[in-house]
Amino acid sequence: MNVDEALISKLEKLARLQLSEEEKTRITSDLSNILDMVAKMEELDTSKVEPLVYISEEVNVLREDVVQNQLDKATALKNAPEEDIDYFKVPKVIDL
Amino acid sequence: MPKHNTLKSIQAAIQNGETNGVSLVDYYLSKIEETKELNVYVEVFAAEAKERAKVLDQKYKKDPTTVGRLYGMILSIKDVLCYEGHEVTAASKILEGFIAPYSATAIQRLLDEDVIIIGRVNCDQFAMGSTNENSNYGPTRNAADPTKVPGGSSGASAVSVQADTCLASLGSDTGGSVRQPASFCGIIGMKPTYGRISRYGLLAYASSFDQIGILSNSVEDAALLLEIMAGADEFDSTASQSPVKAYSKQLSFDKKVKIAYFDTALNHPNLDAGVKEETFTFISKLKEMGHTVEAVDFEYLDYIIPAYYVLTTAEASSNLSRFDGIRYGYRSPNATNFLETYTKSRTEGFSEEVKRRIMLGTFVLSSGYYDAYYTKAQKVRRLIAEKTKEIFSTYDFILMPTAPSTAWDIGTMSNDPVQMYLADIYTVQANMVGIPAIAIPLGKHENGMPIGVQLMADKWKEAELLSFAQKIS
Numbered sequence: 001m002n003v004d005e006a007l008i009s010k011l012e013k014l015a016r017l018q019l020s021e022e023e024k025t026r027i028t029s030d031l032s033n034i035l036d037m038v039a040k041m042e043e044l045d046t047s048k049v050e051p052l053v054y055i056s057e058e059v060n061v062l063r064e065d066v067v068q069n070q071l072d073k074a075t076a077l078k079n080a081p082e083e084d085i086d087y088f089k090v091p092k093v094i095d096l
Numbered sequence: 097m098p099k100h101n102t103l104k105s106i107q108a109a110i111q112n113g114e115t116n117g118v119s120l121v122d123y124y125l126s127k128i129e130e131t132k133e134l135n136v137y138v139e140v141f142a143a144e145a146k147e148r149a150k151v152l153d154q155k156y157k158k159d160p161t162t163v164g165r166l167y168g169m170i171l172s173i174k175d176v177l178c179y180e181g182h183e184v185t186a187a188s189k190i191l192e193g194f195i196a197p198y199s200a201t202a203i204q205r206l207l208d209e210d211v212i213i214i215g216r217v218n219c220d221q222f223a224m225g226s227t228n229e230n231s232n233y234g235p236t237r238n239a240a241d242p243t244k245v246p247g248g249s250s251g252a253s254a255v256s257v258q259a260d261t262c263l264a265s266l267g268s269d270t271g272g273s274v275r276q277p278a279s280f281c282g283i284i285g286m287k288p289t290y291g292r293i294s295r296y297g298l299l300a301y302a303s304s305f306d307q308i309g310i311l312s313n314s315v316e317d318a319a320l321l322l323e324i325m326a327g328a329d330e331f332d333s334t335a336s337q338s339p340v341k342a343y344s345k346q347l348s349f350d351k352k353v354k355i356a357y358f359d360t361a362l363n364h365p366n367l368d369a370g371v372k373e374e375t376f377t378f379i380s381k382l383k384e385m386g387h388t389v390e391a392v393d394f395e396y397l398d399y400i401i402p403a404y405y406v407l408t409t410a411e412a413s414s415n416l417s418r419f420d421g422i423r424y425g426y427r428s429p430n431a432t433n434f435l436e437t438y439t440k441s442r443t444e445g446f447s448e449e450v451k452r453r454i455m456l457g458t459f460v461l462s463s464g465y466y467d468a469y470y471t472k473a474q475k476v477r478r479l480i481a482e483k484t485k486e487i488f489s490t491y492d493f494i495l496m497p498t499a500p501s502t503a504w505d506i507g508t509m510s511n512d513p514v515q516m517y518l519a520d521i522y523t524v525q526a527n528m529v530g531i532p533a534i535a536i537p538l539g540k541h542e543n544g545m546p547i548g549v550q551l552m553a554d555k556w557k558e559a560e561l562l563s564f565a566q567k568i569s
Contacts, residue, residue, distance in 0.1 A: 008455075008457075010462075011458050011459055011462070012455075014458050014544050015413060015455060016417075016442050017442055017443050017446075017451055018440065018457070019443070023448055027451065028451055029457055029512050030514075031452075031455060031459065033513070034514060037402055037514050037517070037518075038400070038402040038405060038469065038473075040398060040399060040402045041399060041406075041472050041473065041476050043399075044399060044475075044479065045227050046398075046475035049475040050478060051471050051474030051475050051478065052477040052478035052481055053474060055290045055291070055305075055529075056304075056333075056336075057291070057335060057336070058138065058291065058333065058334060058335075061333035061334075063433065069331065070294060071197055071198075073491075075196070075197050076352060078195065078197070078383075078422060079193075079197070079423070079425070080423060081424070081425070081426070081427035081550060082427065083442055089502050090422055090434070091434050091436075092434070093434045094260070
């Protein structure tokens with residue numbers, strides 16, 4: 001698998017990351033090495049194998065549909081980088 | 097105070113009036129101070145631990161029957177577990193200053209039995225790493241030799257027990273993060289069946305792999321802590337509803353068992369000669385004890401790591417998308433608009449190893465590559481799970497080294513991620529399949545560092561695994 005600049009910049013956009021030039025160089029070569037290592041999986045014939053998705057054996061663990069385990073507003077806002085008494089404060093979203 | 101290796105011996109000393117909660121806390125605090133250069137604790141809850149010990153001592157003095165089963169147990173916790181009112185950061189800048197608004201279910205159950213939590217210990221950032229070098233707080237050092245790593249990602253949890261700064265520690269194990277450091281530090285490390293302990297309040301890395309695990313000096317303490325933490329939890333629907341056994345009361349073992357090992361594992365080119373020799377010596381010892389130990393074929397060993405890194409990075413990229421600088425955690429002061437708030441906060445907040453894994457995970461989940469990588473890895477996961485299950489239809493346990501070598505020198509693994517990932521070869525199978533596994537010490541390598549060996553059992557066979565480990569360790 002060829003890891004090029006275009007792929008790295010597409011992944012940065014998808015992952016909401018902006019790598020420095022040095023990080024980009026290292027991560028490009030690391031991803032390429034890791035994908036070479038991962039390519040080993042191709043040796044296995046899995047054409048008749050179903051993907052294993054869930055490791056938990058529990059089926060439909062339900063509870064009563066009642067409001068519970070809620071943080072009160074003050075507690076929820078305590079860890080906010082910026083807040084305004086009742087709300088999380090965010091940078092301007094729409095430019096007018 | 098002499099070093100105590102079990103809660104039982106501590107509780108006996110309390111009963112004889114030789115010690116009490118306050119003296120124990122003072123003792124461990126002095127050990128924490130003495131071993132400061134190992135960089136184990138990122139926060140010590142000194143005043144609070146003393147106060148809690150005082151209250152518990154008074155309760156005990158009034159009526160010894162009123163204290164919980166963990167009275168006298170001084171515990172450290174990995175910096176990925178929520179303890180209400182205390183900071184938790186996953187050793188990352190992105191969570192600096194984050195105060196847990198609630199306690200993890202596992203933590204709460206231990207507190208309810210009167211455990212004392214003495215501090216929060218270092219780890220690899222978001223539990224991603226095998227050396228404890230990938231941390232916002234700098235590397236933790238191995239107490240057996242400070243020029244060596246303690247392993248990871250629960251490296252400092254292992255050292256906290258090894259250096260006698262607490263009796264036991266909680267870590268998390270996604271691909272060996274409890275067992276490998278336990279073996280690098282010469283102690284016990286236990287990872288239960290997936291879903292045995294609730295993950296509520298454990299900061300997520302890869303949700304279908306993560307389990308809270310125990311690091312201790314003795315199997316009996318691991319059994320007791322597991323017994324108390326395990327069980328259904330209304331806050332984690334993947335936690336098993338099956339009843340929890342009284343592991344700590346079922347530790348006697350008289351049966352002769354059948355144990356499998358993999359030729360491919362013990363004759364692997366990457367396995368250190370000294371570790372190999374010790375493992376075979378241990379196998380001979382087990383045979384002398386009357387157990388059957390046989391080599392079996394396991395053709396998937398070299399496919400475990402490739403599938404593991406596809407699946408865990410995919411889950412990590414999804415889990416870590418919650419860190420956006422909006423509701424909690426680090427927000428970049430350099431952002432001027434909404435999108436930049438996401439991008440700059442994440443870029444400045446995560447370490448390079450975390451970014452590497454997010455990038456890989458994003459890739460394997462992206463359109464056009466999803467089937468070739470992610471679905472393929474899920475299929476390989478099923479092959480490994482079915483083959484493992486088949487082995488357990490004939491054998492009680494699978495035996496493996498914990499790691500291919502003893503602890504590495506600090507600084508030697510940081511530049512080659514692939515080499516570091518491949519060193520997880522023996523521990524990852526248990527997480528891929530969701531089975532319980534325990535690492536126990538196996539003496540010392542001729543280089544002076546501890547060696548460990550690992551036993552795995554079929555799902556929900558913790559009682560058998562612990563009692564057998566108790567018998568042979």
